[in-house]
Amino acid sequence: MSVSVRDVASLAGVSVGTVSNVLNRPEKVAPATVERVQRAVAELGFVRNEAARQLRAGQSHSIGLIVLDVRNPFFTDVARGAEDKAAEGSLSVLLGNSDEKPEREAAHIALFQEQRVHGVLISPLGDDLGRLAALRERGIPTVLVDRQDPAGEFSSVSVDDVAGGYLAVRHLLDLGRRRIAFVGGPHGIRQVADRLLGAQKAVEEVYGASLEVIDGEGLTVLHGRAVGEALRERAAYARPEAVFAANDLLALGVLQALTMLGDIRVPQDIALIGYDDIDFAATAVVPLSSIRQPSVLIGSTAVELLLREAAGGPDFEHEQIVFQPELVVRASTGTAD
Amino acid sequence: MSVSVRDVASLAGVSVGTVSNVLNRPEKVAPATVERVQRAVAELGFVRNEAARQLRAGQSHSIGLIVLDVRNPFFTDVARGAEDKAAEGSLSVLLGNSDEKPEREAAHIALFQEQRVHGVLISPLGDDLGRLAALRERGIPTVLVDRQDPAGEFSSVSVDDVAGGYLAVRHLLDLGRRRIAFVGGPHGIRQVADRLLGAQKAVEEVYGASLEVIDGEGLTVLHGRAVGEALRERAAYARPEAVFAANDLLALGVLQALTMLGDIRVPQDIALIGYDDIDFAATAVVPLSSIRQPSVLIGSTAVELLLREAAGGPDFEHEQIVFQPELVVRASTGTAD
């Protein structure tokens, strides 16, 4: 069926070993021979069988990346950063989407193991890193993305989410808002929990400030819209003065429900801030204030860490890299009153 | 290093063939034996080596998908549809991003061939489908996504872009606008060319209407912003009355430059319509009118077609599935004057 090195070898009148050498270390082969083999390759349309290479090598040329939500631009940016960096080492990235479901996460981990990936980058789901134990035991380099490991058993590249949450709510408080609401969930997701923690810290610092926690049960535009609709149905006095959403998708959903489907003004009636500073935040109905994370850099750094860990052997010192988030103020928390 | 079927077999006291049978057709093996083997698998932490399976099978369990831009939500939606459908047949999807660059497209095609993918879904780059010839000759099932093949040599799942372009501009004309601008590019991308074609058709039908073509040289928010800024700098009388952008990202960029960085009102001064109807179109500063395409359905249908083509053998009749686009009117082309 398929053309193999054997076919190429016989057409070029050399041995299979030589063909392999031409493919992988042409400098070891006499120029004339290289030429002859390459002609044969071209003539037969030979394409290497990656599976056979892998089998022999015991490892693939790819690394796995599992994100919580491919539809979230934050994660596609992370993926971009990872791909570009991986390409430098001629590795490719297999992108898996856990969709915040443990079983999907587990399925991807299993798949990546079967593929004998070089390593795994993962934005893990719960606080329980048990699902990752298999990876560690098997010695597969693993780097946590957008998430730290308190136990220090994994390397990680993250952003200080507590600081981010604090920044966001501190900003709302500085605007004079007191009745703040946090929208996000599920709380099993560490990023969500940490951002909430930071929010609480900020609220505790200001006398008379309160924080209502609204569990959005998910982190998509749709979930946000549902929360926004619920807010709309409340009597005006029962509404928060400001909303901090755990990510921009949620915030955009809330915004949509409040201003477009309803007639609640942002920021006059409710100030709103999101998290991630995705591209679409700036172009929203009311341009959205947000907390910026260096998404592309997170991806590329994660790959670097992975490669270093892979090179360093099993007892490599795990590294925890933490970036600082940055407040971006736009109209949705404008001072207009 | 790694645990193999051989190890499992010897621990369970059976032959390797039996282990393989337990893994793949447990109904052929006596229940007691299945049990014993599974215990051994669990105890050793055995994980199949996908490379070896592939080598033996001659084919992988994945299909390749090459899109023009992963950051465009339209394509992530297509990918979603494809993944879900592929998962039904326990296939996985390798996502490649050509970024509108021929060399990246070629690299992904080569990679997929080395991986011996089941088939390839591709949103190809230029009018020249030559890069795909290798796939066809090799008998790798290939389905064009979001794009038809005039020569009929490939199956395809697409949306009638000429009709979409017509719908968009017809709508602008119906609003009373006459000096229309089309923003998009590069024109080598068929989708862009077809949408322009439809736009021209609509303009020709109306006396006094004109179409200015502005080559945006790309299809991202940034490209759109650049075009918007150029429009802003024109004297008011030299500006178009309405803009049709080849996709929503572009439209959002234009919108941003006009309304947020400038003081041109949309739709009063310039009406604006995009294409794709991505989620973020609805939440934009001025909610964006757009042409909706059934993105998720495109992805799932493409996989179905691919599977049918793979099952049908080499002289399978290629199918061209064409969906119809749909006009979605929002504020950016509102009738307010």
Added chain:
DNA sequence: GCCGCTTCATGAATCGTTTCAATCGCCATG
């Protein structure tokens, strides 16, 4: 002419799984 050295090329062994023809027990039947 021989030695030692370098440069090239060889081809069998190997990776781990699947497949399939062959074999083994065992039971029911004649």
Added chain:
DNA sequence: CATGGCGATTGAAACGATTCATGAAGCGGC
């Protein structure tokens, strides 16, 4: 008791690229 049939199991061959110990050829120096 011999035979046939059946389900369960076996084990060697095969997939295709890479590796590496081995060997051949060429060349300069003495």
